[in-house]
Amino acid sequence: MDVLPAFLDYLTRERRMATKTVEAYGSDLSFFLAFLRVHMGAEPSPALLADVRARDIRAYLAERRREGLSDATVARILSSIKALYRWLDRAHGVGNAEVGYLQGPRRPQRLPRPVSIDAAKDLISEAENEPDQEPWIGARDAAVLSLLYGGGLRISEALSLTGADVPAPERLRIKGKGGKVRIVPLIPAVRDAIHVYADICPWALTRDKPLFRGAKGGALNPRLIQGLMQRMRAYLGLPDTATPHALRHAFATHLLANGADLRAIQTLLGHASLSTTQVYTGIDSSRLREVHAAAHPRA
Numbered sequence: 001m002d003v004l005p006a007f008l009d010y011l012t013r014e015r016r017m018a019t020k021t022v023e024a025y026g027s028d029l030s031f032f033l034a035f036l037r038v039h040m041g042a043e044p045s046p047a048l049l050a051d052v053r054a055r056d057i058r059a060y061l062a063e064r065r066r067e068g069l070s071d072a073t074v075a076r077i078l079s080s081i082k083a084l085y086r087w088l089d090r091a092h093g094v095g096n097a098e099v100g101y102l103q104g105p106r107r108p109q110r111l112p113r114p115v116s117i118d119a120a121k122d123l124i125s126e127a128e129n130e131p132d133q134e135p136w137i138g139a140r141d142a143a144v145l146s147l148l149y150g151g152g153l154r155i156s157e158a159l160s161l162t163g164a165d166v167p168a169p170e171r172l173r174i175k176g177k178g179g180k181v182r183i184v185p186l187i188p189a190v191r192d193a194i195h196v197y198a199d200i201c202p203w204a205l206t207r208d209k210p211l212f213r214g215a216k217g218g219a220l221n222p223r224l225i226q227g228l229m230q231r232m233r234a235y236l237g238l239p240d241t242a243t244p245h246a247l248r249h250a251f252a253t254h255l256l257a258n259g260a261d262l263r264a265i266q267t268l269l270g271h272a273s274l275s276t277t278q279v280y281t282g283i284d285s286s287r288l289r290e291v292h293a294a295a296h297p298r299a
Contacts (some may be wrong), residue, residue: 028080076263114250139197150190152251163205
């Protein structure tokens with residue numbers, strides 16, 4: 001069995017991971033298997049991988065670290081190696097207990113950096129009224145930013161919408177990372193922003209074509225929205241962290257600060273794991289203390 005192609009096929013077909021994620025696994029593991037080919041003096045078959053010891057993997061990680069890789073990258077590489085071994089164990093009965101006990105460097109947790117409520121409102125308003133911009137383009141930009149902040153969408157998800165999503169539904173069906181589908185409620189302000197744009201867009205918004213268009217009628221390039229945010233944050237005096245994704249962070253953070261359930265936020269964001277969503281609890285610990293004090297029966 002050719003191990004790497006079989007594992008990547010599993011990630012694509014069964015785990016339904018995004019193409020870039022599968023490519024990242026492929027890159028990490030191809031270097032690892034090439035190292036084993038030299039280090040072990042044989043082709044890395046399942047039998048050989050079963051005989052790999054923890055010291056062999058440590059030797060590989062030390063070699064990569066000498067290349068100047070960061071702790072975060074080394075930790076990611078080890079995570080890829082562990083994922084390969086878990087698959088080998090489940091799918092082919094090739095166990096290796098030593099690998100499971102390996103620990104990589106600790107990665108410092110980076111908290112999301114959302115924009116404030118006022119900043120989110122200002123960004124949407126200024127995008128709609130940007131000087132020297134055609135009205136339909138301003139309406140388009142406001143609609144996109146409204147989806148990021150009002151619906152918690154990733155920019156790729158917002159730009160994946162088609163003319164079939166007009167008129168905007170109260171519950172929007174979104175296909176997110178790894179092909180996972182979730183339902184996102186759209187508040188009236190977001191639906192109104194989409195309708196304003198759709199009514200004045202000069203291009204025919206047919207069901208099979210992108211909803212958001214560039215100036216020449218093609219699909220809107222996400223770099224244009226990133227450039228828009230760059231101009232807006234300079235005008236509004238916002239930090240460099242005020243990116244399109246910061247509006248999605250703001251969606252989650254502001255819901256949590258107003259008492260939303262963490263599980264509900266996980267579902268709305270399309271996170272596979274609750275631990276991914278829990279990072280938002282570190283942003284407003286004072287608010288969480290207030291909720292705890294108000295809700296705990298012994299408070």
